[in-house]
Amino acid sequence: MAKNQKQIAISEFFEKNKHFLGFDSLQRSIITAVKEAVDNSLDACEEARILPDIRVKISKIDSKKDILELQTEDNGPGIPQKSIEKVFGQLLFGSRFHAIRQSRGQQGIGITGVVMYSQLTTGKPTHVLSKISNDDTAVSVNIGLDTRKNKAVKSDQTRIIWENDDLTRKEHGLRVTTRMKAKYQRGRQSVFQYLRMTSIVNPHADIMFTDPDGETYHWPRVTERLPSKVDAIKPHPHGIELGQLQRMCRESSDSRMTVFLRQNFSGVSMRAAKELCEAAELEITMKPKSLKPDDVRALLEAFQGEREVNGKAIKLLSPPTNCLSPIEEMLIKKGLSKTIDSKFVATMTRAPTVSHGNPFQVEVGLIFGEGMAADKHVEVLRFANRVPLMYQQGGCLLTKAIESVDWRQYGLEQAGVKGVPKGPAAILVHLASTNVQFTSEAKEALSDNEFVFEETRRAMLEMGRGLRKHLEKKKKMAKTR
Amino acid sequence: MAKNQKQIAISEFFEKNKHFLGFDSLQRSIITAVKEAVDNSLDACEEARILPDIRVKISKIDSKKDILELQTEDNGPGIPQKSIEKVFGQLLFGSRFHAIRQSRGQQGIGITGVVMYSQLTTGKPTHVLSKISNDDTAVSVNIGLDTRKNKAVKSDQTRIIWENDDLTRKEHGLRVTTRMKAKYQRGRQSVFQYLRMTSIVNPHADIMFTDPDGETYHWPRVTERLPSKVDAIKPHPHGIELGQLQRMCRESSDSRMTVFLRQNFSGVSMRAAKELCEAAELEITMKPKSLKPDDVRALLEAFQGEREVNGKAIKLLSPPTNCLSPIEEMLIKKGLSKTIDSKFVATMTRAPTVSHGNPFQVEVGLIFGEGMAADKHVEVLRFANRVPLMYQQGGCLLTKAIESVDWRQYGLEQAGVKGVPKGPAAILVHLASTNVQFTSEAKEALSDNEFVFEETRRAMLEMGRGLRKHLEKKKKMAKTR
Structure with missing residues (x-):
């Protein structure tokens, strides 16, 4: 060796x-x-x-x-x-x-x-x-x-x-x-x-x-509006690992803990900074550089709500979401209609949320109509931070979320209760995130994350209900004709 | 930016x-x-x-x-x-x-x-x-x-x-x-x-x-025999890219082309070295370091058979295969029987072969019998260089080769003409190679390669015929009872 x-x-x-x-x-x-x-x-x-x-x-x-x-x-x-x-x-x-x-x-x-x-x-x-x-x-x-x-x-x-x-x-x-x-x-x-x-x-x-x-x-361009400007944010205490926090303390030149906590993390108010120190039993005047391994561990426990003040975990603000730039429903509709000619387009942009301190946001779109083949799997259009994902569809978290839905409830065919549905439709799904976790450098598929999965699934269910209503209306209209 | x-x-x-x-x-x-x-x-x-x-x-x-x-x-x-x-x-x-x-x-x-x-x-x-x-x-x-x-x-x-x-x-x-x-x-x-x-x-x-x-x-150990010793080999001319060859020439301190070709590549005899120079219109006394970009390109074309001598591409030997260490049929059988109790075990080790100058060898095994569930997909055991692959089964070349076989011909069930078959069986497949190409650093799935795919598929077909014979014999015996 x-x-x-x-x-x-x-x-x-x-x-x-x-x-x-x-x-x-x-x-x-x-x-x-x-x-x-x-x-x-x-x-x-x-x-x-x-x-x-x-x-x-x-x-x-x-x-x-x-x-x-x-x-x-x-x-x-x-x-x-x-x-x-x-x-x-x-x-x-x-x-x-x-x-x-x-x-x-x-x-x-x-x-x-x-x-x-x-x-x-x-x-x-x-x-x-x-x-x-x-x-x-x-x-x-x-x-x-x-x-x-x-x-x-x-x-x-x-x-x-x-x-x-x-x-x-x-x-x-x-x-x-x-x-x-x-x-x-x-x-x-x-x-x-x-x-x-x-x-x-x-x-x-x-x-x-x-x-x-x-x-x-x-x-051609279909809007003159640029995506909203994104600002870089500081890491959120909920997304920090022990080794990372140790390094941040070691490399810090801040004069006291409160300055360190407020300037290097998002979601930490002055009050929260003081309470975090109290929970971790640290003086607010300590230099971060001087923290011992056990001090850092205590601070992490305070971050994660395992150490409390007055019987309560310290309340931290969510990270700001101006670090994200969703496409937004109207523009997804415009974009989809530009390339696929169809009758019914539903889109939905979920509110931003947070996984392990990383803000993310899921958007989905569904197109349904005559132009597309009825006996084939629906076309799945996957995107992460506005970049198309074209390979490894089966191994991608976003596909798994689509497959987890019982689409027969919403008017699409499906072999069994799981799997990519069949029908004249295309499903678009977009993940906007500060930290997209791909399965490899080629950035073709997203690796598993339960929070992103759950958000995507919920967005699909909501959109599915829209599709069902549309199909019911169509049926009614056909009868009354 | x-x-x-x-x-x-x-x-x-x-x-x-x-x-x-x-x-x-x-x-x-x-x-x-x-x-x-x-x-x-x-x-x-x-x-x-x-x-x-x-x-x-x-x-x-x-x-x-x-x-x-x-x-x-x-x-x-x-x-x-x-x-x-x-x-x-x-x-x-x-x-x-x-x-x-x-x-x-x-x-x-x-x-x-x-x-x-x-x-x-x-x-x-x-x-x-x-x-x-x-x-x-x-x-x-x-x-x-x-x-x-x-x-x-x-x-x-x-x-x-x-x-x-x-x-x-x-x-x-x-x-x-x-x-x-x-x-x-x-x-x-x-x-x-x-x-x-x-x-x-x-x-x-x-x-x-x-x-x-x-x-x-x-x-426990089931054999005292260590895997055969593997020797490192030189790259084979068929597996070289232009940029690589340029670098090898530039970094070479060899005094003449024939020395360079014989000492840095496998499969190049003295005669082949001379012929390669002739095909590329290079003096055999040239220093590799002194080659111009066009010379290197000509040499690569000679490597790839695009430049000929007397109307024939230069004959190169295959790379030696003592760089590989297959498990071998008898030991696969022993290994399989140790962990899965079953009646029928077929194994097959294909002869070593070469893809882009990289020697590789495929081995497969099939176990069939009562111990296993008859209504489920067969268990697929994938290995590369004696290491188990446990994730990303669907995205792996070895799985795709199994799926490409029409297993119904050989007595296993299959939904459609493709896919992992169903039945009371387990399929083992092992790739031994000097250059296993994984889809990512986690080394869980093999990326596409038509030569490896074809070898694996052939091994499966051959093994499948063995299974069919076994099942036919069993049927006959049941009748004569």
Whole structure:
């Protein structure tokens, strides 16, 4: 066991395990690449409060060897020259990892994974063109990856004037051009389907797609309203593990416990801070850094209501929910109607709630009508933080919640009392959360969580009742005719 | 996008995403911990050619707070003092990552993940007691993790005399004691089931388990024969990607192409090395380091048979298969009969084969008989490199191969022409491979691979024919009675 032991770079790890990142087949690799680029564009536009215009183009470079070129372009804020190499060429580098708020990207892996896969399969770097509004010109640079060191390799960096098609100057934006071994396909798991689903949950985005045959598809913006701005929040005491609290105390430079508790956590008022100290038998003037292991444990017990003051657990406020940005019912309706033509659309946005200190919110939509096949399973459209989930449907928490409902009560067919129902319908389900727990880095399925499951199930039941009413009304009308 | 960008340590990444490692629920966490410890013990014993004696004990420390203590002990070679902190306290540190051969562990994540989860949920370090035969005494040390730096934190290190229960001195071995927030449960997904399955595919191991109620279970060794020794092999030209080949050339200090090709790849004879150079239009005296991008591309094309000599692709030998260690039919039978009492047992070990330059081998077993429920789905026992896979059955390649067979032809019931069959049977399937591709770090399901799928399916068909014959014979005998 002890021979030849050595440290492996995170980039070597993911190069060998590229299937963790969604590069496990030629068909899927191009979808993954589009997904990572488009997610970044949407996140960047949302943070900069820009209505996104996104262009995606895929071309065949060498059909025999399955080499495709992907080009994505946005009108986002662009990336400053000095950050480009880190964003594209260094794994686990990012701004969103420690922030507690809803965002598409979070892990600092996505787009660097694309650069890595491109280099591995074609030997070529990825070209980045970036313009920020403060600069006169755009940066043009090729980015590769030194996988042994998890560092970017830059080449051919210049500054150029970036013009739009109409010869006006591009104010700000990003264009990424990359080649990779991949196969373009149509159907249920395709780039087309990914973008179509993206447009449903991002009704504020204008998306244009040109496929390898030169065919162009356009999903226009259906609202000028940007998703509400999300603020990062502090962790809530109910979501803290002992090891985490120990580290926070150790690294704290706060002068006293009350300051520490109020400034590092959400939901802790001055009064609650004092009571937490009292329950944990700590002086409010203590420095957090000086806490002994038993003190930290006592504080955690106070957090969790296991230590009380005057026979009562300390009352904490819920975490604020301005860290979430649901799509909202009206816009889900608009988004759904844009891509599926149908008679009956029901949507429902549940109130935000909290699991282990993490705020989350579930939204669902149901479309029912003639356009769809009556003898097949309903189409399930899964989303997390406005990103479509296209693989691992069976292993996903959201699917399990749909399957747990007895849909026959609501007018859909179902084999047995459980399972995805059959009928001319599509079910949409969206989880907005500060901490979406996926089953792997490829972010295709949500892992089990009883609170999210229960919320989703309830939303389904409520929506199901709406469907039943609709069907009863239809039946009545048919009789009276 | 550019604000607050920073590098995230791999340990911070996995602490936040601990569910990737199999710590997503309290029930599963204890199984994951047992799995990582036992896998390491079996790997270490196998490498040191020791027949493993493994002891696992789980105790309840605090039922109200769900704190369990896990202690595992083996008679393996032990770990030298200076390596302990890296093995237990540093993620992505390992000896098996770059080696191409069959092994249980590979990623350098497993046991460090356990130490991390323990510290996160209890604030406590993990205790390690290690004795190697060269030392007189054993090392006793507590290991924690500095997650900000991905470094171990050592404490209370001493050397002690380690005695067995009978007061003789322990010659060599390892004992790991760790506490964690977890729930012990029984049933299909349990520590008991994990160890039972482990004993089936490791018939050379003696495993003893004491559960939280003090109940002891024993799976004795059924063969004294250790699994055959596996040798690490070089990568095969058919499994190389362009980016990888570029790096190998760049980092090479070989003086000429023929040396480079013969020493860094398997399956390349002197003659093949010369022909590869000829096909790629490279001088055999060139230094690999001096190759231009187009040269490397040409070499890859020669590897893949796209460049020929005298109208023929260059003939390469298959990679050696002494990097694999199948269980073999007789021992699968013994292992299965040990845990399931039944009449008919069929097993089959396919010949080793190669996918993308990676040698692999499929083995299957089928048990049929009265002991099992006739109206339920057959029990599916999945294994990869002698490790049981207990979660994500539906999303696993091995399950998909079973489902693809029309089992009604072979005497089992099946709803439709596809799906897991029903009947009083259990199906075992084992993939031995130098590069098992899991869907995530938790190593619970295999991702898609058409070659492995086809091999598994063929093995099933062959075994199915055996079952049909058995059932026909039984029918005949019943008639003649």
